[in-house]
Every structure is written in structure tokens, then in C-alpha cells.
Amino acid sequence: MEQSNFIKYIQKYFTGFVALVTKTINGSKDPLKYRYKTMLTPKQSIDGKWTSITADNVNVAADVVAMDSPLPLKTRPAIASASGDIPKLGMEMKMNENQLDQLDTLIAKGADISEILTELFDDSKRGLVGVEEQTEYLFLRGLSSGIALTDTENVGTGVRVNYGYLDANKAGVAVVWSNVANSTPITDVNEMIAKASDAGETVSYIMMDKLSFNYARRSVEGKDLYATSIGNFGTTKPTPTYKQFLEVWQDETGLQFDIVDRSVKFEKDGVKKTIKAWDEGKVILLTDNNVGDLVWKKVVEDSHRSAAVTYVNGDLGTLVSKYVTHKPFGEWTDVQARRVPVVNGVDQIFQLDTKIVQA
Structure with missing residues (x-):
């Protein structure tokens, strides 16, 4: 050398x-x-x-305690x-x-x-x-x-x-989103928001891969959501564009959406291969954008x-x-x-x- x-x-x-x-x-x-x-x-x-x-x-509420009475003991956070x-x-x-x-x-x-x-x-x-x-x-x-x-x-x-994601914070869906004729992505996400609320958390951000987002956009619920937003109450519901659906779904949930379409190239034994970084089909809801x-x-x-x-x-x-x-x-x-x-x-x-x- x-x-x-x-x-x-x-x-x-x-x-x-x-x-x-x-x-x-x-x-x-x-x-x-x-x-x-x-x-x-x-x-x-x-x-x-x-x-x-x-x-x-x-966080739990403080107790109402009578004068001259001892304060009730509460448990500290488990770590x-x-x-x-x-x-x-x-x-x-x-x-x-x-x-x-x-x-x-x-x-x-x-x-x-x-x-x-x-x-x-x-x-x-x-x-x-x-x-x-x-x-x-x-x-x-x-x-x-x-x-x-x-x-x-x-x-x-x-x-x-x-x-070590908590099992209590995980959920599946009623119908897989790839089945756009029968899936209920709007309902699934709303239920997840409610699940977080029941756990005492207020989510502000949502992340998903582009494929999952497009499944939701093409679903019956997705078309209905967009049609309602533009005053279309007829029987024919158009499929919204990517931008149109993103705007209406953000308005519906109040969450900030981040649609991940990120690939990384790897080389192994001289062969290059492109891999999607986001685990396909996963939707992540966050209370904060700084996660670690x-x-x-x-x-x-x-x-x-x-x-x-x-x-x-x-x-x-x-x-x-x-x-x-x-x-x-x-x-x-x-x-x-x-x-x-x-x-x-x-x-x-x-x-x-x-x-x-x-x-």
C-alpha cells in the first residue's frame, strides 16, 4: 500500500x-x-x-383530593x-x-x-x-x-x-386494498386514527407507498370521497387524479400525507438490482415527524x-x-x-x- x-x-x-x-x-x-x-x-x-x-x-388526570388527605399514588411510565x-x-x-x-x-x-x-x-x-x-x-x-x-x-x-412495534398499535384491513372494487381504504384509515385516539395519541402524519395510495385512489370509497368534494352525487364517479385525491384525502383526515416512492440500487456479485425502500402495503401514522x-x-x-x-x-x-x-x-x-x-x-x-x- x-x-x-x-x-x-x-x-x-x-x-x-x-x-x-x-x-x-x-x-x-x-x-x-x-x-x-x-x-x-x-x-x-x-x-x-x-x-x-x-x-x-x-398522561392521566389528577385526582380531586380533600384537604388534609394524602395524595393518591400513581404508576410511573413503564420503560x-x-x-x-x-x-x-x-x-x-x-x-x-x-x-x-x-x-x-x-x-x-x-x-x-x-x-x-x-x-x-x-x-x-x-x-x-x-x-x-x-x-x-x-x-x-x-x-x-x-x-x-x-x-x-x-x-x-x-x-x-x-x-419492537407494539402489537396493540398494528391492524389489518377489512379487504386488501389491491381489491379496489371492494376495499374500504378511507374507512380503514379513519379507524386507525380512532385507534390512536383511543390509545391517547393524536396522529398528525401519515406515510404510505405510492402503490397503496393509488389503490385507495381507484377504490369505490376513493371515488366517492372525491365525487362528494366536487358536488357530484350522481351514479357515475370519476377516478380522481393523484393530486386531486391527495388534496381531498388530506382535507378529510386533517393529516399531512407523505407518499413514498423511493428506490435504492444495490449491487451484488456484479449484478445491479433496484429495490423499493418502503415495505409495500404498509401505512404508518405518526404523532410527530421526528421519529428517532x-x-x-x-x-x-x-x-x-x-x-x-x-x-x-x-x-x-x-x-x-x-x-x-x-x-x-x-x-x-x-x-x-x-x-x-x-x-x-x-x-x-x-x-x-x-x-x-x-x-
Whole structure:
């Protein structure tokens, strides 16, 4: 392992390039939306562990007590927790001889510095975005299903983080939503809102995948809801557009809707595959849009750096490194991070499964 042959460019531009990529990922210029950035609070872990806390924080009314009488004893909130190790996320990329030869040619021809840096640092950008994509996938899969996992598509060690969603806060439906002729999605969601209210919670947000939303839009109840909103009381009810139905359903429930249509690309054994991040058919109702923490820790190599490797730190302990090897020969880029999305307060999260008929 040796220093990169392009060390002068790396020393001068690498830190700024990583900072720019991180800023772009976090800002509005990037077309990809990362919900975990707005729905989770970054939290650094010292011991490399994550913990999800659930408290039975149900408020009860004070008693009316006669003067000179003792105050009645009430129970304190019951607290439960789940915990585990923070996994490492990462990827490694190699520039082979042909690619390095092309980069040498760009430099020899006096190409614009931006073109040279784009070619030299492209792997760093892909690695940084790759960490963000995996984080988003884990978050959306975990929030929708209650279990963040990478068992099937992950190349390395599988991750399985069970948030312990409460059975009391879960429900199925009268008729699966894919059966648009007979399903009752409006009623199902209203019953879930009532279920939350009975548990002492007021939900303000609802999230579902686009397929489930479209099933609801095409259902008889969905058409009826829209028709009523426009004063159509006849026998022919048109199917509302996506925008029309979203507006009328939000007005009906008073909830803020978030329709998730997010895919993440994975590569395993050289084969790329696109996976939907949201667990299909799940509808999640929330009392708050901030649902937990993004727990992170510095990777081990950050504290044990090699003199032959050039390092730059990204966001939340992400470590980017570049170096050269001769057997096999190549310019290598590694991107590592230790982080895991953790959903807290699962007593305030309600899950409706539109693919399961409620017994």
C-alpha cells in the first residue's frame, strides 16, 4: 500500500471535494430526497451501541383530593428498550490500468482542472452517495415494517434492527386494498386514527407507498370521497387524479400525507438490482415527524490511520480514503461509516397493513 500517484491533486483538492459532495447531498441541489435527514436527529455514540427507548407516557388526570388527605399514588411510565451494535456501512472502488491511463492522458493534455478532479474523485462521490442511499433504505424499510434489515441484498454481514412495534398499535384491513372494487381504504384509515385516539395519541402524519395510495385512489370509497368534494352525487364517479385525491384525502383526515416512492440500487456479485425502500402495503401514522435518532460513531480506522493513505472526513464520522497497491495494481478509494437509524417512541407509531385482512 502506497500513497496515490496523484497526491498533489489529492492534498490540494480532496478535502474541498468531499465537503462539496456532502453539502450537495444535504442540500436542495441533489434530486434525491433523504427523509432520514429531516425525520431523525443525529446522535453520536461513545460505546458503539444503539438503543431504542419506548416509554408508556400516557398522561392521566389528577385526582380531586380533600384537604388534609394524602395524595393518591400513581404508576410511573413503564420503560422498555432495545439495543445492539452500530453496523459499519461502506464500499470500495478501484481504478484499473485503463482508467488510470485515461486520467494520465487528461493531465498530459492539460485538461481543465475540473475535468481532472471529476475523473479522479468520482469514486469518492459514488461512495459517499452510496452510504447515504443505504442509510435511507434502512430508515424507510425500518419505519415502514418495524424492522430495518439488509439480509437479502447485502454483500457483507446482514443487519437486522427490530424496533419492537407494539402489537396493540398494528391492524389489518377489512379487504386488501389491491381489491379496489371492494376495499374500504378511507374507512380503514379513519379507524386507525380512532385507534390512536383511543390509545391517547393524536396522529398528525401519515406515510404510505405510492402503490397503496393509488389503490385507495381507484377504490369505490376513493371515488366517492372525491365525487362528494366536487358536488357530484350522481351514479357515475370519476377516478380522481393523484393530486386531486391527495388534496381531498388530506382535507378529510386533517393529516399531512407523505407518499413514498423511493428506490435504492444495490449491487451484488456484479449484478445491479433496484429495490423499493418502503415495505409495500404498509401505512404508518405518526404523532410527530421526528421519529428517532441517527446513531453514529467514528470508524475504527479513523483512530488507526496509515501514513501511506490519504484520509478525509465526511459527515457524521464518514471516512474517505485513497491509496495505491501494486499487486493488484490500482488506485483505490474506500468509504466507510458507522451509523444506524433508530426509531424511538414506538408507542406513538401506528401501522396499518393493507395486504393483511384483519381477523
